[in-house]
Amino acid sequence: MTSMDDLPIRDDLRGLSPYGAPQLDVPVKLNTNENPWPPPPMLVEDMSTSVLRAATRLNRYPDREATELRARLADYLGHGLDASRVWAANGSNEVLQHLLLAFGGPGRTALGFEPSYSMHRLIALSTGTAWVAAEQDIRHGLSSEAVERVRRTAPDLLFLCSPNNPTGVPLDTSLLAELVDAAPGMVVVDEAYAEFSSAPSALELLPGRPRLVVTRTMSKAFAFAGARVGYLAADPAVVDALHLVRLPYHLSALTQAAALAALRHTDDTLATVAKVRAERERLTVELRSRGHEVVDSDANFLLVGEFTDARAVWQGLVDHGVLVRDVGLAGWLRVTAGLPREGDAFLAALDEVVSGSEGGGARRH
Ligand SMILES: Cc1ncc(COP(=O)(O)O)c(C=O)c1O
Numbered sequence: 001m002t003s004m005d006d007l008p009i010r011d012d013l014r015g016l017s018p019y020g021a022p023q024l025d026v027p028v029k030l031n032t033n034e035n036p037w038p039p040p041p042m043l044v045e046d047m048s049t050s051v052l053r054a055a056t057r058l059n060r061y062p063d064r065e066a067t068e069l070r071a072r073l074a075d076y077l078g079h080g081l082d083a084s085r086v087w088a089a090n091g092s093n094e095v096l097q098h099l100l101l102a103f104g105g106p107g108r109t110a111l112g113f114e115p116s117y118s119m120h121r122l123i124a125l126s127t128g129t130a131w132v133a134a135e136q137d138i139r140h141g142l143s144s145e146a147v148e149r150v151r152r153t154a155p156d157l158l159f160l161c162s163p164n165n166p167t168g169v170p171l172d173t174s175l176l177a178e179l180v181d182a183a184p185g186m187v188v189v190d191e192a193y194a195e196f197s198s199a200p201s202a203l204e205l206l207p208g209r210p211r212l213v214v215t216r217t218m219s220k221a222f223a224f225a226g227a228r229v230g231y232l233a234a235d236p237a238v239v240d241a242l243h244l245v246r247l248p249y250h251l252s253a254l255t256q257a258a259a260l261a262a263l264r265h266t267d268d269t270l271a272t273v274a275k276v277r278a279e280r281e282r283l284t285v286e287l288r289s290r291g292h293e294v295v296d297s298d299a300n301f302l303l304v305g306e307f308t309d310a311r312a313v314w315q316g317l318v319d320h321g322v323l324v325r326d327v328g329l330a331g332w333l334r335v336t337a338g339l340p341r342e343g344d345a346f347l348a349a350l351d352e353v354v355s356g357s358e359g360g361g362a363r364r365h
Helices: 041-055 067-077 091-103 118-126 145-153 173-182 236-243 253-263 266-289 310-319 340-355
Strands: 086-089 109-114 130-135 157-161 186-190 212-217 230-233 301-305 333-336
Touching: 041 253, 041 266, 067 086, 067 230, 067 253, 086 091, 086 236, 091 118, 091 157, 091 186, 091 212, 091 230, 091 236, 109 118, 109 145, 118 130, 118 157, 130 145, 145 173, 157 173, 173 186, 253 266, 266 301, 266 340, 310 333, 310 340
Parallel strands: 109 130, 109 157, 157 186, 186 212
Antiparallel strands: 086 230, 212 230, 301 333
């Protein structure tokens, strides 16, 4: 059998593993930080009509600029933004890829503070951008030491994440302002989980900072992960630069129609955010009352530890029909705040795994 290493694949891709949260068929899936509440029926109806209408015109290419979608996303974000300051693509992962294609590449460097969202590193590497990993505190996130680190490394791109995945810790805006001043290149703040957070958004800092970029997604709070829509807000010059690297017509007419319909029902969809936050708080209290460590989270997930063997606990939970995320952080597992009954199933399974022998070394420190 031919393996990819037998092919003339790029040298810098050899030995890399693809991103892959396991998609296991289990009853309780709390591993990819989706909104557990499906889109409301009125939205589904509106979307069906809109997509149907778009389907009658699929012989034509879509609006290459996705102008209306970008305008509606700008309206949603507020902060005086308009379509010229907003860019959209197939998931915020594609938005991140566009940023790396435009501002990274061979001979250039991106800096990130780990643990954080692993795709920052993987997309950097896939675009030939060198990745420099610094550290951040799991419980408290970045401190002013990060500013010095940014000055020393002088990266072409700096990746930040607020609230940070997988810890849920938000980034302080005054620290962010210092980081932007210290960074010679682009500064990307990934705010995929912003709607779940009560911390101020980096959007506040955009005026007068043309190297700052704030990325968002419709995959999380908008309950729209299956549709693949991500976006960013930045200076119009950044949006101009991204036009150079995007593929023509990258956002299909169906995606644009569906996303516009979703944006007409923002209030209904985002009403679920309060329920998710309540579930996050409930799980935090329940887990701590059982003696587990839980990082204070401002997102729709929790980092739970510290386990002697997190992998064994993960497997034990899967055996009980509950899928959480092993983010490769020794001692810790990440769990999404889902439906209350899913949270109950998770807590019951964790109790059994930790107290029983099936977790093989699952005792807490
Ligand atoms: C921090 C962060 N950024 C970006 C993404 C990508 O989201 P999407 O491509 O679905 O917009 C995720 C998904 O889990 C994430 O956790």
